[in-house]
Structure formats: C-alpha cells, structure tokens
Amino acid sequence: MITTKGLTKVYRSRGREVTALHGVDLHVREGEVFGVVGTSGAGKSTLIRCVNLLERPTSGTVTVDGVELTALPGDEQRAGRELREARRRIGMVFQHFNLLASRTVQQNVELPLEIIGLDRTQRRRKAAELLDLVGLADKARSYPSQLSGGQKQRVGIARALAGDPKVLLSDEATSALDPETTRSVLKLLRDLNRQLGLTVLLITHEMDVIKTVCDSAALMRGGRVVESGALTDLLADNSSRLARDLFPLGDFASGHPGRTVLEITFQGDTPAQPFVSQLARTYQIDINILGAAVETIAGRMVGRMRVELPGAHADNVVPIGYLREQGLQVDVLDFDANGAAA
C-alpha cells in the first residue's frame, strides 16, 4: 500500500548539509498497522512527512496505493493538482492535533469535506457519522480549547478519516497524551484498522505503541532503517534488536562460571507445556530462573525466559536438544568468556 524506494532527504542550510534519510526502503502492506520506531533525530518524522510529500525527498520514490507521488508535479511549498487529489485519500494525524481553534469540533471534521467540495448536508451527515465513530458525538459544538488532549486527538482522527482515506499516517499521535489516553487512542486506531480495513503507518518513540497496535515494525537509527518486518517474525529472531527492545528481560550481569545460561523464547501455544518442570524431572537437574516475561504482542502470546543450568554448555547439549524438540527457541548466552572475566 505504501512503498518507498531509496528515500533520501538532505537538508541544506548555509552551506551545511544534514542527511536526515539515507536511502530508506519501506513496504507497508494493505490493511496492516506498521510502526516506525526510533529515538528523536533518527529521521522517522522526516520519513512520514515524505510519504505524503509534506517534504520532498531529495531522491527516491514514494508510491501510495499504486500512485507514484514523487512523480507528480509540485514543489515543497506548492503541490500540483494531482498531488493535492492524492493527498485527499491519505489521512494524517499529528502530535499536536493541529485543530483549528476558530472552528467547532464539527466544523473541524467538515474541513476536508469542504476541500473535496461536498455540500452542506452531505458534510453534516458525514461529520456526525465520524464523530459518532470516535465517540465524540456530544462534543460536535464544542471548540477544541474546551476538549482534553485525548478528545482533541479523536477529533484529529475523525478529521483525518473524513475523505475516506485508505491510508492513515500518524505522526507521534499519542506522544502528547498520558498513558491511559494513549491506550484508548491506540485502541481506536486498531479498531479503525480492523473495521475499515485502513492501512496505518505510524511513527513513535515508544516501544509500547508498537507492542500494542502494530502488525509490523521498522527500527530507525541515524536516518536508516536498521531492521523491519512482521512483529511475529522479529520476535522469533533472537538476533533482532527490535525484538529485544520490545520485550526486554533486563540486563543481567553475568552467569556463574561453569554454568550455562539459556534464553528460551516461546510463541503461541507452547507456553501451555510445563517445560521447565519436565526438563527438571527428565534430566534430574536444578534449574535457576533468572528472568521471565509473557506478553501479548500483535495479538499473539509471546514469552521469554532466562534460565541457568548447572554445568558448562558441553554438559547441557542433551537438555537443550530436548527443549528445541518442544518447539521452543533456545539461545545459549555465552557468559563464560566475558562474564566470568568481568
């Protein structure tokens, strides 16, 4: 639904060049919620603003719903007619809501419809529908200044949906909200994604947001996408930084010399098996649990556990093999070399 190829953005000011994006390739499939996560300055904001060409990439292409936007005429300040029409099918919500203070909630939602050119009756009906959808039907006549942050963002979402977009861009939509409001706004996004088949591209600096709503994610660092994919795949990959950030077991100083530390990751049904006690019983070993967590990510139960077995790695080949046979992902953390020395 959204594809970027080799997206590069260089800012020039007074002879200095800053590269915000270094050839970013991104692919967001139809109907999924795709999250881009990274620290501030990683280029994620530039990336999302390049998707609807609020910023023109220096090079590279952006294709949304089969239309190559970068091929349409216009510059950063002035968009050509075709680009303006393409933008009407891409909704956008902002961190600071960007609602017009001079208009009521209903008039704010009607604004994109005025731009499309619907008549008054159609606009009213559509705005009422949308406000109902986001649960703010009773606030239609209020002004934005009379609303809480969460309500403002709901208006922002209703407004973004007014043009019946297939794609919704969310630029840190929950970053100015408290945790509770964040959860309710994310739930709304998730519901809209399911009910309307809306494709959502969101950027955030909070791993929790990715965990709560996303099907896929990309990690950005220094203007590059360093990792991306479906969350379930990422979590199965123990070398994934994103998976570790999403699902941290915490730092853990060192294992004891002569012992083996394992990290066991399980997904889906596997936690139903009592594998720790089975292992202890079958091999008559004492298992020390160093850390464990279970969470629901992208609608699937995922758990990770760090355990310590007596004896060196070589002594534990058989129990490790047993665990792998159970469909668990087992990684041996090599603490003997570094950990013992430290």
Place this chain on the structure above:
Amino acid sequence: MTWDQMQQLMWPATWETLGMVGIATLATLAVGLPLGLLLVLTDKGGLLQNPAVARVLGVVVNVGRSVPFVILIVALIPFTRWVTGTSLGWQAASVPLAVGAIPFFARLVETSVREVEPGLVEALQAMGASTATIVRKTLLPEALPALIASLTTTVIALIGYSAMAGTVGGGGLGNLAITYGYQRFETGFMWVIVAELVIIVTALQLLGDLTARRLSHRGEHAGPLALLRTATAKPGARDQDPVSSH
C-alpha cells in the same frame, strides 16, 4: 463661546473626521490586508516563496513607514489631486491617510498571520488544500482576532493622523482644535474637542477588544464555563507527556 456655537462647529467636523478615517480605513483594508498576506506568503518558507518579490515588498513597506506623515501629505498632493480632483477638504485628506496607514497595517497583518501555527497550514496541505484554500480557511480565520486588534490600532492611529491632515486643509476635528482652540485662544473649546476624541478612541478600542474576544475561541476566552473547568480540574497537567513538555 457658547455650547450651541461649539456644537454647530463640532458636528460637521466630527463627520468630516469620521468620513476621512472611514474611507482611509476601507482603502487600508483593501490594500494593506493582501499586502500583509503577501509579506508572509512570499517570505522564505512561505507558500508562495519568492525572495525577489519579498524583498521589493519589504522595501516598499519600510519606505512607506519611514516617511513622516506631514511630508507624505505634501509629497502626495499631485497624486491626491489626480485621485480626488482637489488637494483640500476631508475627501482629499483621506488619500494621504490611506497611503500612510497601508504599510503600517500591512506589518500588523504580517505579524498576526505569522502567529498562526505552522502545523495548521501543514494539516491543510495534508488534506490536499490549495494555497488559496489555506489562506481562506486557515490563515485568515485563525488570525481573525489578531487582525481585528490590528485594525483597531490602525483606525485609532488614523484618527491621530487625521488631526495632522486637518491642519493642512483637510478639515475635521483636528483642524477645529487648531484654528479655534489654539489660534483663537478658545482653550475651553479645544478641551471639548480633545474630550470628544478621547471618547471616540475609547469607544473604538472597546469595540475592537470586544469583537476580538468574541471571535477568539482559544482557552483564555472560552467563556465562564471553560474557565471554571480549568480552575478546578487543571486538564493540562493530565494531558501532557512529561517528556515532551520539557
């Protein structure tokens, strides 16, 4: 001088003043508003970014604002004659008044429009709005309270200027205050005129403030109910991310 005599002189002069200020205000709005908008739009990063036009407009406005008004009146006599057919009377005085007020108002418009959140312009762009739509639906309506305040300031400045225009044959209250109050030593009459001007200026300022406040829907003017809610619940504290508010 009796009150009746004063009144006979004051009313026509009042209408003259209001007439020249009124015409000058209309002309200032018609030219100053687009000029102020262009100052913003053609500037670097503006929707109609054009450095050459921006520079020319900037110079024109600055020159217009630097020329002392008395000199402007004299310098504009040929232009005034061409426009109104005369260089005397209140109709003629409205020409230099307008020319003097246009750059002043344009700068105030520029400041007011710049106050509009850039994020709003961006939101409209993301909706696929054209530049004209952005100006019509966002820049002007969002800046409206500030524009009304700017207009109030401009009209009041025009009343001040109109006294100066009066001294060089423009008529109006200023002229009356000088010719009767000052030159004929009718100090009492002079004070009556000054008092009338104070009343006019105060009324205009009040009207401007009220209108601006009515049109503003930002938090601070949201009405007694919203004020009450802010005082009791402090919604701001809850809605802000502790990280982003630093």
